[in-house]
Amino acid sequence: MNSELNSISQPGILLSRARINIKIWLKYLLIPIGILLRQNNDDLRVLFYHRVNSHLFHELGMVSREITVHEKTFERQLTYLAKHGYRSVTLVEFERMLSGEQKQDSKAILITFDDGYADNFEVAAPLLAKYGFTATVFLVTEMIGGCNNVWPMSDQPQFGRLMDEEALKKWIAEGHEIGSHTCSHPDLTTLDKDKLIEQMRASRLTLEKIFGVSCKSIAYPGGAMNDRVAIAAKESGYTLGFTTRSGTNGKNVSNLKLRRTEVSASDRDFIFAMKLKGVFDWLGFRESKIYKKAIFQINTLFDRIIKPAQGPSR
Ligand SMILES: [Zn+2]
Numbered sequence: 001m002n003s004e005l006n007s008i009s010q011p012g013i014l015l016s017r018a019r020i021n022i023k024i025w026l027k028y029l030l031i032p033i034g035i036l037l038r039q040n041n042d043d044l045r046v047l048f049y050h051r052v053n054s055h056l057f058h059e060l061g062m063v064s065r066e067i068t069v070h071e072k073t074f075e076r077q078l079t080y081l082a083k084h085g086y087r088s089v090t091l092v093e094f095e096r097m098l099s100g101e102q103k104q105d106s107k108a109i110l111i112t113f114d115d116g117y118a119d120n121f122e123v124a125a126p127l128l129a130k131y132g133f134t135a136t137v138f139l140v141t142e143m144i145g146g147c148n149n150v151w152p153m154s155d156q157p158q159f160g161r162l163m164d165e166e167a168l169k170k171w172i173a174e175g176h177e178i179g180s181h182t183c184s185h186p187d188l189t190t191l192d193k194d195k196l197i198e199q200m201r202a203s204r205l206t207l208e209k210i211f212g213v214s215c216k217s218i219a220y221p222g223g224a225m226n227d228r229v230a231i232a233a234k235e236s237g238y239t240l241g242f243t244t245r246s247g248t249n250g251k252n253v254s255n256l257k258l259r260r261t262e263v264s265a266s267d268r269d270f271i272f273a274m275k276l277k278g279v280f281d282w283l284g285f286r287e288s289k290i291y292k293k294a295i296f297q298i299n300t301l302f303d304r305i306i307k308p309a310q311g312p313s314r
Contacts, residue, residue: 046109048114050117115138125171152303178213217241245284
């Protein structure tokens, strides 16, 4: 109990709480600007999550604290979607709508998860089923059944588990889908042509072989992509490539540079509703290399400050 209380007051925990609260208030402050800049259209929206669980805050690493949506919050979000007439579509339906083969539907939504955390199956899937939604998870093939502790600012092994083959087979049997998130989650923009193709093609073939389903969609790790990556994705057999750039997908967006709406720990219910209305779509500039580099440097700095204070338990 004492160690639990001590851990709650650790600088890392306080800093994470501060960061999330700052993000919440920034989002509230940006709403008026977003309402002015909002483009009212029926283009297709893709939601993207990482984690859904009810782990205690101090049980998670710095990154997971910010990318986790609490189980109860997730259920409220699904309730909102159901109440407002949204329906989840499959990747095939989504692609048909993009190409115009199927009529676009303003209430069609694609729900996606990146990285393949075990909580997607254990916590999110039962809730998705309860509200009649399906989702797609993008998997890192070399990490199936593993743990996120190979990544910086990760979790302790028991809290960072990724789905194993058995869970994924059940995930697919329940009507959900899978896509690639590469073999090892590299920054694709830094790879030479051969390595780029290898990361994308090998992961597709692995998923198709293990799970016996077609894999034609990829989510670029960290959203890092450029024209070269998009061309390589096409050459590797993908017809849909998902970025982390915010916005919707209409005729002006390439199938290999699809936009998504992130949902994370700082998305309060009202912010989630505003996101669905396109109030945050204009923030796509955050995907620029300069912005991402600055954020990475800030996060690394925070990690350096916090680690010595947390001691050897990390
Ligand atoms: Zn990822």
